[in-house]
Amino acid sequence: MKIFLVIHGYPMRYNAGSEVYTQGLALELAYWHEVHVFTRQENSFLPENAYSREVDPLDSRVTLHVMNMGKSTVGPTVKNVPTVTTPTVVPIAKSAPGMRWLSTPYLIKR
Numbered sequence: 001m002k003i004f005l006v007i008h009g010y011p012m013r014y015n016a017g018s019e020v021y022t023q024g025l026a027l028e029l030a031y032w033h034e035v036h037v038f039t040r041q042e043n044s045f046l047p048e049n050a051y052s053r054e055v056d057p058l059d060s061r062v063t064l065h066v067m068n069m070g071k072s073t074v075g076p077t078v079k080n081v082p083t084v085t086t087p088t089v090v091p092i093a094k095s096a097p098g099m100r101w102l103s104t105p106y107l108i109k110r
Contacts, residue, residue, distance in 0.1 A: 002034045010039040010064060012057055023056065030061040037064050044070040 007022040008014075026035045037056075046068045056062035 001032075002036070003029055005035065005037045007037065007039050010037055010066075013039075013041050023058070026056065026062045027059050030059055035062045037062060038067070039064060040067050040069045042070055043068050046070055 005022055005026055007019060009016070009019045011019055011023045022037065026037055029035045048068060048070055050068040052066045052068075054064040054066060056064060
């Protein structure tokens with residue numbers, strides 16, 4: 001099965017609770033499934049909304065889809081998450097038919 005996790009940050013760039021939890025989940029799921037993670041980075045030297053495709057440094061079976069949000073103000077609120085995910089997840093999802101969606105609790109809070 002293809003699984004697509006969405007998270008506001010991912011190790012090695014971000015190392016807090018939900019990021020580490022999502023990485024652990026992705027690494028375990030990668031034993032049995034194809035795992036993709038959509039996340040963001042904050043790099044003011046890259047163009048805004050620049051996209052890159054990488055692999056998890058701990059396990060190359062986990063593919064990372066990274067969107068640059070260098071000029072965004074990211075704080076403890078969830079209000080920035082739709083800005084990060086909505087415009088970009090849809091094109092990626094269309095290019096990966098059969099993908100299953102998982103989301104961390106952070107993204108479904110209102």
